[in-house]
Amino acid sequence: MTISRRTLLASATAAGAAPLARARAQTPTIKIGVLNDLSGPYINTTGVNSVVCAKQAVEEFAAQKGLNVEVISADHQNKPDLAVSIARQWFDNDGVDVLLDVPSSGVALALQPVVREKNKVYLNISAASSALTGEQCSPNFVHWIFDTYMLSRSTGGAMVMDGGDTWYFITADYAFGRQLEADTTAVIQKAGGKVLGSARYPFPGTTDFAPYLAQARASGAIVLGLANAGADTINVIKQAAQTGLIEKMEPAAMLMFIDDVHAVGLAVAQGLNLTESFYWDMNEGTRAFTKRVLPKLPKNYPNSVHAGCYSATLHYLKAVADMGAAAAKKDGVAAVERMKAKPVEDDAFGTSKIRADGRNMVPAYLFEVKKPSDSKGPWDYYHLRATTRGEEAYRPLADGHCPFIKA
């Protein structure tokens, strides 16, 4: 812990030395780079909405504290080498201090050593891999709203508690799918449920899921677990609706967002269970946030990723305001330490804490998609089924084997 303590002390002195009334012209500009998918499969889940939400946080906070903040964005096209190339360029030439969003696990992991080498700040919102705060963790990194462990914990554990105690999986036969199935199976068994079987389909390229759905029906399980993502999840749900399986089984998607539900439509998605850590119509705070940001969003209501971009930017700026922009620009680790030292507080997620390994402990909500007849207005899609508190939703610190924690 020597390094972190030293940097903490350094940042504290820097913050103390910073005079309260700083001349605006002398404050160096903080640059936030949103690196996500602006043209591919994650365009709605992340995309331009993430940029708008980051800018929203800047508007709300930066001006009143006299901070100069600039938000720029780029499309990584889901290519890790392109992403690394852009990020290095941002850090070396363009003076970017924070990397924000970054969907797709391969890309997200590829950037981890780059940010560490350049001592900047990396706030990941939309990549699922729990390795980011595990074996490949970094002191420059915070993982904001979800990971694979939390998804299986919430969707698996909370559903068993709520009566869905026999499961059948339809699993994409590659590392991500198998991992998700194994993790969720462990959670289900621990909670007292049973997994009756699983059907693995070749990935990528499978479009006809009828045989797997037939096996699922024959198993007699209550819950149909979908250990896959993106277009595959949507295809399975559509076909399950067409074959009438939806009435017999409760489908549970492991990785899905509200914009996916919007794309499929309530008629098909009704009854689906999924986990997100933000829903716009959850409470006063989320509604207030949504009301403020909605007129600026070119498409869709905010999902948890977009709200996460807002929340992460806001919290980072609070840390910057505490320690002074110059100190925050100079030392990414110190800025992240400062973020960890402060409770996260905003309209979108309420209050949470960032753990030493960079895991933001926001609660996980299990939602059930409403029937079309129950939906009262636009985007009135979710009905809250269960809540898993942050401390229970994430992998315990010791099980992550994050190297810098032991040091």
Place this chain on the structure above:
Amino acid sequence: MFGFSRPQLIAFLAMVALIVICPFILYPVFLMRVLTTALFACAFNLMIGYVGLLSFGQAAFYGMGAYVSAWTIKNWHVDASIAIALGGLTGGVLGLALGYLAIRRSGIYFAMITLALAQMVYFFCLEAPFTGGEDGIQQVPRGFLFGFIDLSKDMTMYWLVAAVFLGGFLLIHRIIHSPFGQVLKGIRENEPRTTSLGYRTDDYKLIAFVLSCTLAGVAGGTKALVFGIATLTDVNSSTSGEIVLTTLLGGLGTVFGPAVGAVVITTMENYLAQMGAWVTVIQGAIFMFCVLSFRRGILGEIGNLLKIKL
């Protein structure tokens, strides 16, 4: 020297000058990306431009080269030169195995067989434990060259990449202008006639295929060290498609064309990234414009205009 004609020698010297000057003006990591793509495109051009074999599976050799380089330097801590050489060797051996099957057919059938075999390699990479599935091999150290040159500085790495590119480029140039290269061109123009002259064309095609794949593996291995990653994108069929486009855009069958194509494509990818959703639209428009207005590719057209062979 090396069988360069006068205009080619001038172009070559200009290229070397650019490679030396550019890192002081432009961002070296971006330039390394250009150079590795250029080497990959040049290797591909050896096959399509000079033998007339259109392969849709080059990413398999590039990607496997990247995986093997990344894996060996990360787990065995081998020297950077050895890691890159192993990448090339992997490309070559895989090329020998797949090429042996593929060159038995020509034209569209050859293209489809290479595509199918490359998809098998992709699937292997998706499932094999050592590739890390969709996460890829991450945090690959750049290591040391010859045991004592530390490559972690971008500029040092740049000179290595530049040397690898120029070495590969000169090798390809030498191959094309050797008697062996003449036979390859003969096969491209008229295979039955070349056979009737007493050449075993299948052997020639296989050797050209293996050479191209070896260089693709070298390019992949170098790229893995530059960025510290090897992922599924490298073996994906879209990478194969992109390299076909790169070579087409620069000019098929020109010595410098693929390098120019790589500069154009990589620059577009890099600098248009800020444009968001418009990237793919702009890229598409530029491709259509190029294909409609210069069919021989950029350098093919310039060469035709100046009546020289570039």
